[in-house]
Amino acid sequence: MTKETKQNRKLEGTVVSDKMMKTVVVSVERMKQNQKYKKYFKVTKKFKAHDEKGEYHTGDKVIIQECRPLSKEKRWIVIGKK
Numbered sequence: 001m002t003k004e005t006k007q008n009r010k011l012e013g014t015v016v017s018d019k020m021m022k023t024v025v026v027s028v029e030r031m032k033q034n035q036k037y038k039k040y041f042k043v044t045k046k047f048k049a050h051d052e053k054g055e056y057h058t059g060d061k062v063i064i065q066e067c068r069p070l071s072k073e074k075r076w077i078v079i080g081k082k
Helices: none
Strands: 010-017 023-033 040-050 061-066 076-081
Touching: 010 040, 023 061, 023 076, 040 061
Parallel strands: 040 076
Antiparallel strands: 010 023, 010 061, 023 040, 061 076
């Protein structure tokens, strides 16, 4: 039997904070639909992502990818700019 690897998720978002060392906070926005009225609305979630070189700053559009846990709350790594 071969072991299947899980495909890592990739998300697009905006950097909202770069004050931590080697970490940025990325805000990801998506559209969700109301069950009863079928109306769409925005839902925002923040993720802490690893930025080794400190090259991404507030306002940058970035792509983040899921990875192994790097700290208590950090499970994402920045792949590059959008």
